[in-house]
Amino acid sequence: MDDSDDLAWETLGSAVDYTCPGFDVRRDEVRFPDGEADGFHYVDEPPAVVVLPLTPDGDAVVIDEWRQAVGRVNRGIPAGTMEPEDGDGGADGGASDATDPSDDAIERAAARELAEETGYEADSFERLTTVEPTNGMANAVHHHVLATGCEPTADRDLDHNESISVETVPYDDLLAAVVDDELRDGRAVTAVLWYELLHR
Structure with a gap:
């Protein structure tokens, strides 16, 4: 995609907040394209x-x-x-x-x-x-x-x-x-x- 660089978030750091059998809950510290930063939680699981x-x-x-x-x-x-x-x-x-x-x-x-x-x-x-x-x-x-x-x-x-x-x-x-x-x-x-x- 031509505009992917304009849309990309920068990952500043990453850590697992919670782990259990089957998956982790991970929090990334990210910077958005407009320069603001925040945390983003997601489920991280094996294929x-x-x-x-x-x-x-x-x-x-x-x-x-x-x-x-x-x-x-x-x-x-x-x-x-x-x-x-x-x-x-x-x-x-x-x-x-x-x-x-x-x-x-x-x-x-x-x-x-x-x-x-x-x-x-x-x-x-x-x-x-x-x-x-x-x-x-x-x-x-x-x-x-x-x-x-x-x-x-x-x-x-x-x-x-x-x-x-x-x-x-x-x-x-x-x-x-x-x-x-x-x-x-x-x-x-x-x-x-x-x-x-x-x-x-």
Whole structure:
């Protein structure tokens, strides 16, 4: 962008105000283009993978999970943080260290999250897109992946704070839920729409 220098904020300092499993809350001291300075808080989290799993018959593997922030069970698809063993950075490296990991690293993370949350394994993986879903308030990067040929061959390994049930639904039903505003999970909506753009 030609005017990016005119819009840029200068970071004068940065510190973590609060840390917890999964993310930090960071405060940057910044100077705005007009010369005034202030603090800016945001969520700082490692990069994550989001997996759209399809069975050999073309059904979608979905999860229903309790989401405390909104106080309800939410339908979605497997997702989780990239880990250091995936390569190209990960949970210990911070989001800024692994915003563009290799396809192999993303595939390893996608395979792990798919198995842990659903008990399914896939024949193949394909990156759909990479997005910054909430870059007005979070340093978060989500790598969306299509997983095909998914079969229930693995044991689930849920985290202590995950309450998840697994179901398969016709893909067209999942798409209809997106179109009809019934699917509220933004990560799942993004994955379905990119699948439509690239493959349908």
